[in-house]
Amino acid sequence: MRKFWDNSAHVRPALLNNSLGSTRAVVPSSVQISSVQISPATVLAPMAGVTDTVFRRFIRNLGGCGLIMTEFTSADGVLRAKDKKAKRYLHFYEDEHPISAQLFGSDPRVMADAARIVEDLGFDLVDLNLGCPAKKVVKCNGGSGLLRDLPRIRSIFEAVRAAVKIPFTVKFRAGWNDEEIICVELAKMAEDCGLCAVALHARTREQGYSGNARWDWIAAVKHAVRIPVIGNGDIRTPENACAMVAATGCDAVMIGRTAPANPWIFRQIEQYCHFVQGHDFRNSDSSLAAAKPYDEPSEADRYSMIRTYFQMLIEEELPDATGKMKQFASWFTHGVPGGAALRKEIYESKTAPEILTRVEEFFEARLCGAGALAREAVVPQ
Numbered sequence: 001m002r003k004f005w006d007n008s009a010h011v012r013p014a015l016l017n018n019s020l021g022s023t024r025a026v027v028p029s030s031v032q033i034s035s036v037q038i039s040p041a042t043v044l045a046p047m048a049g050v051t052d053t054v055f056r057r058f059i060r061n062l063g064g065c066g067l068i069m070t071e072f073t074s075a076d077g078v079l080r081a082k083d084k085k086a087k088r089y090l091h092f093y094e095d096e097h098p099i100s101a102q103l104f105g106s107d108p109r110v111m112a113d114a115a116r117i118v119e120d121l122g123f124d125l126v127d128l129n130l131g132c133p134a135k136k137v138v139k140c141n142g143g144s145g146l147l148r149d150l151p152r153i154r155s156i157f158e159a160v161r162a163a164v165k166i167p168f169t170v171k172f173r174a175g176w177n178d179e180e181i182i183c184v185e186l187a188k189m190a191e192d193c194g195l196c197a198v199a200l201h202a203r204t205r206e207q208g209y210s211g212n213a214r215w216d217w218i219a220a221v222k223h224a225v226r227i228p229v230i231g232n233g234d235i236r237t238p239e240n241a242c243a244m245v246a247a248t249g250c251d252a253v254m255i256g257r258t259a260p261a262n263p264w265i266f267r268q269i270e271q272y273c274h275f276v277q278g279h280d281f282r283n284s285d286s287s288l289a290a291a292k293p294y295d296e297p298s299e300a301d302r303y304s305m306i307r308t309y310f311q312m313l314i315e316e317e318l319p320d321a322t323g324k325m326k327q328f329a330s331w332f333t334h335g336v337p338g339g340a341a342l343r344k345e346i347y348e349s350k351t352a353p354e355i356l357t358r359v360e361e362f363f364e365a366r367l368c369g370a371g372a373l374a375r376e377a378v379v380p381q
Contacts, residue, residue, distance in 0.1 A: 024276055024277060025242050025243070025245055025246030025276075026242050026245065026272075026273035026276050026277060027040060027041055027042060027241050027242060027245055027252070027253055027269055027273050028040070028041040028245070028251060028252065029041065029273075030066070031066075031197075031228050031230075031251045031252045032228070033125065033167050033169065033196050033197045033228055034167035034196040034197075035166075035167060036098050036124050036125060036167055037098075038066040038067045038098060038252060039066050040064065040065075040066045040266075040269070040270055040273075041066055041251060041252035041253065042064065042065050042066045042067070042241075042252065042253055042254075042255065042266050042269055042270075043065070043066065043067045043068075043069065043199070043230055043252055043253070043254040043255070044056065044059055044065050044067070044068045044069060044254075044255065044259055044266070045069065045171075045232060045254045045255060045256035045259070046069040046070060046071055046072050046100075046102040046127070046129070046171070047071065047256055047257070047259075047260075048071050048072060048132075049071070049327070050071070050259075050260055051068070051069060051070060051071050052071060052088070052089070052318070052324075053091055053092050053093060053096070053316070054309070054312045054313055054316050054318065054324075055260070055309075056068040056069075056070075056092070056096055056099070057093065057095060057096060057312070058263065058308070058309050058312060059259060059263060059266065060095065060096060062263055062264060062266065062267055062305075063266065063267045063270070064265075064266030064267035064268070064269060064270040064271075065266035066098075066252070067098055067099070067100060067125075067252075068096060068098075068099050068100075069099070069100045069101075069102050069127065070089055070090060070092070070099070070100070070101045070102055071089050071102070072102045072103070072104050072129040072132060072143070073086050073089040073090060073101065073102065073103055073104070074086060074103075074104060074105060074142075075103045075104065075105030075107070075110045075111045075113075075114035075115075076105060076107075076110055076114075078090065078103070078113075078114040078117055078118070079110060079113055079114055079117070090118065090121060090123075092123075097124060098124040098125070099123055099124055099125075100123060100124060100125035100126065100127045100169065101118040101121070101123040101125070101126050101127065102126075102127040102128070102129050102171070103115065103118065103126065103127070103128060103129065104128070104129040104132060104137065104142040104143050105142055105156075106142055106145075106146060106152065106156075108152075108155040108156045108158070108159035108160075109159060111128070111156050111159060111160050112159040112160050112162070112163035113163070115160045115163050115164045115168070116163050116164060118164075118166075119164045119165065119166050123166065124166060124167070125166055125167045125168070125169055125196075126160070126164060126166060126167075126168055126169075127168075127169045127170065127171055127199075128156065128157075128160065128168075128169070128170040128171070129142070129143050129171060130143060130144060130146055130147060130153065130170055130171065130172035130173070130186075131143060131144055131171050131172050131173045131201050132144060144172070144173050144176070144205035145205075147172070147173065147175055147176050147180070147182060147186075147205060148176055148180070150182065150185070150186065150189065153186065153189070154189055154193065157170075157189065157190060157193035157194075157195060158193055161193055161194045161195065167196040167197070168194070168195050168196055169195060169196055169197045169198065169199065170186075170190050170195055170198055170199070171198075171199040171200075171201065171230075171232070171254075172186055172198070172199070172200060172201070173200075173201050173203055173204055173205050174200065174201075174202055174203065174204050174214065174217045175204050175205070176204060176205050176206065177204050177205065177206040178204060178206070180204075181204070181217070183200055183217050183220065183221055184220050184221055184224045186198075187200070187221045187224055187225045187229070188224055188225060190225075190227070191225045191226065191227050195227065196227060196228070197227050197228040197229070197230060197251075198221065198225065198227065198228075198229055198230070199229075199230035199231075199232055199254050200217060200218050200221050200229065200230070200231065200232060200233075201213070201232040201233050201254075201256075202214045202215055202217045202218050202231070202232065202233040202234075203233060209257070212234060213232075213233025213234040214233075215231070215233070215234075215244055215247050215248050216247075216248075218231040218233075218244070218248040218250055219247065219248040219249060219250075222248055222249045222250055222251075223249075228251040228252065229248075229249075229250045229251055229252075230250060230251065230252045230253065230254050231244045231245075231248055231250035231252070231253050231254065232253070232254035232255075232256065235253055235254075235255050235258060235265075236258050237265075237268075238265070238268045238269040238271070238272035238273075238293070238294055239272070241253045241255075241269045241272075242269075242272065242273065242276065253269075260328060260331040260332075261331045261334060263305060263309075264295070264297055264301075264305075267294075267295070268294040268295065269294075271293065271294035271295060272293045272294045275291070275293035275294065276293070279291075299336065299337075299363070299366065299367065300367055302332070302336060302363075303359075303363035303367065305332065306332045306333070306359055306363075307356070307359060307360065307363075309328065309332070310325055310352070310355065310356045310359060311356065313325060313352065314352050314353065314356065321352045322349075322350075322351060322352045322355065325346065325352055325355045325356075326346055326347055326355070329342070329343050329346040329347070329355075330343060337366070338362070338366070341362075342358070342359070342362045345358040345362070346358055346359070
């Protein structure tokens, strides 16, 4: 199965002239998950330490993302009244709708009670995590640790489905390892138990995040069930997203690790799909290959993005705002000329306001310098 791993600038000319372009394969404009419409059919994957309310609203404001999800949250923690971490994970604002809360756990009764709380809090969907490969989660029989216990998964499916009226979905991996691939069987069981959609991260638990995602597993799941199938794994560019849809027939795409590195990815997918739908790629006109089907962020855009996100962290008064800034600095400054020096200043800063000041000083110096050079270039001789 061909995937387009290269930099998007190198992929475009080939993609615009191949059979994928001629069939106009695009990410669907929407997907209906029971009573909830997701438009466009793109999903921000739940990521521990990343998809808190600030990052979710940040992504939502950039545009193009149809559904956002919380960090995966312990069902046991939700039921413990004093668990501040779980409460923080499940905090959201009205402008985040539609939003799904993702839970993990192994006790059907606990999962059902936690799902009721999620429903009462006003979430649009509830999702079961069967994908996390972290050892501490697997050790407690949570996340992908349950992939070897299908009867227990069925019990959880049935208990949660009976407990809530909102759409219930599941995100899972293909199996424990290459010898224990259970994605099709699990998807069929989810459909039989009344779940409304399934999302497959097309890697095994053993793989973790290494190697290539096997999109043929997503295609197999799509062929096996009638409920919506969301594909996840190795979507780094808009071209990748459309290639996944073309190769698997999936109803929506989910993006994880690419999002913090390129927060514009959802908007770019939307722009790219509009571009593909508006052109006849059977025309071999070479001008198509030089077209720009989506916006590439400028240095000024990147500065605005970093400053906006950091300011949101400060305004939210998160206890770990300084740590979050340092965490995201490595993603947000990737590819920025002189980014290594900026990261060093950020890592050495002691407070969140100090970090924001360093960012502003760095970019304003660069952008003012670039503006001066541009003005000199047009001065008449």
